[in-house]
Amino acid sequence: METNTQTDQVTNYVYIHVPFCLRKCSYCSFFSVNFSQEASSRFVKYLIKEINLFKQKYNIKPKTIYFGGGTPSLLTAAQINLIISQFDIAETEEITLECNPVNITNEFAKELTLTQINRISLGAQSFLDKELKVLGRLHKADEIRNAYKLLRAYRYNNISLDLIYGLPNQTKEDVEFSLDEIIKLEPEHISTYCLSLEKDVPLFSKIDQIPADEKVAEFYYLIRNKLISAEFEHYEISNFAKSGFESNHNLCYWNDKYYLGFGPSASGYLDFNSKTVCHPERSRRRDHLIRYNNSVNFEIYHKMLDEKKIMIDKIILNNDDHEKEYIFLGLRKAAGLNLEEFENKFKTDFTKKYDKVLHKFNNLLEINERTIKLKSEAYFISNEIFSEFM
Ligand code: SF4
Structure with a gap:
C-alpha cells in the first residue's frame, strides 16, 4: 500500500478503542480481553503505529478524541499522554476518557490532571448494589460516588454518567432511586441505555425476567421527565445534557461526520478520497463512502500493522445505504x-x-x-x- 499520499481531506473526529477490562460484565458484548500491563504496553505500541500510518494518508486535526472501550481508565496517564501526543491537538475541544469507578483512585485522578483529558464518562449504570451485582460490575454504588467526588475535587467539570434500565425484575422505584442519586451528583451529561442482551452473554439466562415493553417504556419516560425537570436537555433519544455540555464526539456520528477509529475492533467512516484506495471510476460514482472495521483478533491486527496496512476490512456504502443511515442517525437527535x-x-x-x-x-x-x-x-x-x- 502506498503511504505517502496524504489527502487534503481533514478528519476531525477520532475514536480510540482500549480493548481491556479487569473482568467481563455479565451483559456486555463490547470487544475486550483481560487486562495485563504487558498487553497494555503492546497495545499502545501498535496503536501508535496505526495512528502514524493513518497520518501518512490523512490530515488528522481532531476536534474531539474519544477513548472508549473496554476500560480506557486502565491506561496510565503517561500512556494517555503518549497517545494524545501523536495528534495535532491545536484545535481539539473535547477529549473524553471512559472510566470505570474502580480505577478512580486519588492517585489516578491526580495524574489524569497532567493529561489533556477534559471530559469523563463514568460508567455508573445503577446506584443499587443488588443491580450492580446482577450486571457483574466490579464496583458498588459508594465507589461511584467516591470516584465522582474525586474527579470533581480535581476540577473535572464535564462529567457524564451512564445509567442502564430495563434490568431483570427491575421496578419503577429501582429506576427512580438510581436516577435520583445521579441527579443529586449534578453531572453535566447523562447517557441512558435500555438493556439489550446478545445470546452469548451470561445475563441472557435471565432474559425472561426482563420487564415487559410497556414497563420499560414507563421507565424511559420516567427518566426523560425527571431529567427534563432537573433542567437537562433531551438532545438525543438516549442522551441528556446541561446546556452546552452535549457530547461533541457523539454528535459527529449523528451528524454524519467522518471519523477515524483506532485499535482492535474500532471502526471508521470516511470518504474514499485517496488515490490508493479509490475506485478508478469514483468521480462518476456516488457510492464513495466507506466504513472500515479493525479486526478483533490481536494477531491479525498486529500483522496488518507490521505489514504497514490499514483499513483491511472495508465496506463501501452505496448511496442508498448512506441515505438510510443518514435518516436513522439524524432522527435520533431532538433537533431532527x-x-x-x-x-x-x-x-x-x-x-x-x-x-x-x-x-x-x-x-x-x-x-x-x-x-x-x-x-x-x-x-x-x-x-x-x-x-x-x-
Ligand atoms: S467494563 Fe464496560 S466494556 Fe468492560 S465488560 Fe464491563 S461493560 Fe463491558
Whole structure:
C-alpha cells in the first residue's frame, strides 16, 4: 500500500478503542480481553503505529478524541499522554476518557490532571448494589460516588454518567432511586441505555425476567421527565445534557461526520478520497463512502500493522445505504433531520420520497419546511419507525 499520499481531506473526529477490562460484565458484548500491563504496553505500541500510518494518508486535526472501550481508565496517564501526543491537538475541544469507578483512585485522578483529558464518562449504570451485582460490575454504588467526588475535587467539570434500565425484575422505584442519586451528583451529561442482551452473554439466562415493553417504556419516560425537570436537555433519544455540555464526539456520528477509529475492533467512516484506495471510476460514482472495521483478533491486527496496512476490512456504502443511515442517525437527535441538507446530499425530495411513511406515522412526527423530528412519544418506539424508512 502506498503511504505517502496524504489527502487534503481533514478528519476531525477520532475514536480510540482500549480493548481491556479487569473482568467481563455479565451483559456486555463490547470487544475486550483481560487486562495485563504487558498487553497494555503492546497495545499502545501498535496503536501508535496505526495512528502514524493513518497520518501518512490523512490530515488528522481532531476536534474531539474519544477513548472508549473496554476500560480506557486502565491506561496510565503517561500512556494517555503518549497517545494524545501523536495528534495535532491545536484545535481539539473535547477529549473524553471512559472510566470505570474502580480505577478512580486519588492517585489516578491526580495524574489524569497532567493529561489533556477534559471530559469523563463514568460508567455508573445503577446506584443499587443488588443491580450492580446482577450486571457483574466490579464496583458498588459508594465507589461511584467516591470516584465522582474525586474527579470533581480535581476540577473535572464535564462529567457524564451512564445509567442502564430495563434490568431483570427491575421496578419503577429501582429506576427512580438510581436516577435520583445521579441527579443529586449534578453531572453535566447523562447517557441512558435500555438493556439489550446478545445470546452469548451470561445475563441472557435471565432474559425472561426482563420487564415487559410497556414497563420499560414507563421507565424511559420516567427518566426523560425527571431529567427534563432537573433542567437537562433531551438532545438525543438516549442522551441528556446541561446546556452546552452535549457530547461533541457523539454528535459527529449523528451528524454524519467522518471519523477515524483506532485499535482492535474500532471502526471508521470516511470518504474514499485517496488515490490508493479509490475506485478508478469514483468521480462518476456516488457510492464513495466507506466504513472500515479493525479486526478483533490481536494477531491479525498486529500483522496488518507490521505489514504497514490499514483499513483491511472495508465496506463501501452505496448511496442508498448512506441515505438510510443518514435518516436513522439524524432522527435520533431532538433537533431532527434537516430537509435542505438531506436534499443537497441525496438530490432527492425527502417528503416526496417517503410520503407513505410520513403518512403512516403522521401523529408521531413533527414536520415543517425545514426539519422533520420524532415527537417525544415516538422516542421509545423509534426503531419501529426507522425500519419503515429502510
Ligand atoms: S467494563 Fe464496560 S466494556 Fe468492560 S465488560 Fe464491563 S461493560 Fe463491558
